[in-house]
Amino acid sequence: MLKPGGSLIGLGQKYGLKHRKKFTQVHTLLKAKRKCPECGSLKFGREAVGIWACKKCGYKVAGTAYDVSL
Numbered sequence: 001m002l003k004p005g006g007s008l009i010g011l012g013q014k015y016g017l018k019h020r021k022k023f024t025q026v027h028t029l030l031k032a033k034r035k036c037p038e039c040g041s042l043k044f045g046r047e048a049v050g051i052w053a054c055k056k057c058g059y060k061v062a063g064t065a066y067d068v069s070l
């Protein structure tokens, strides 16, 4: 069931507003489109915690859990 204002995916009323805001922030970061520094493809994203990879050319880089620092 989707609730109105869909950015609070999966958390509902379980946590306080502060935590939900934080979650939304992290979620947005994770979902944001990134360019692969190697081939410029937007298929670049987090493969695992701390590992970011390009699905097009296979380029991998270590980053933080929620963002990549290049």
Ligand SMILES: [Zn+2]
Binding pocket: 036, 037, 038, 039, 040, 041, 054, 055, 056, 057, 058, 059
């Ligand atoms: Zn690439």
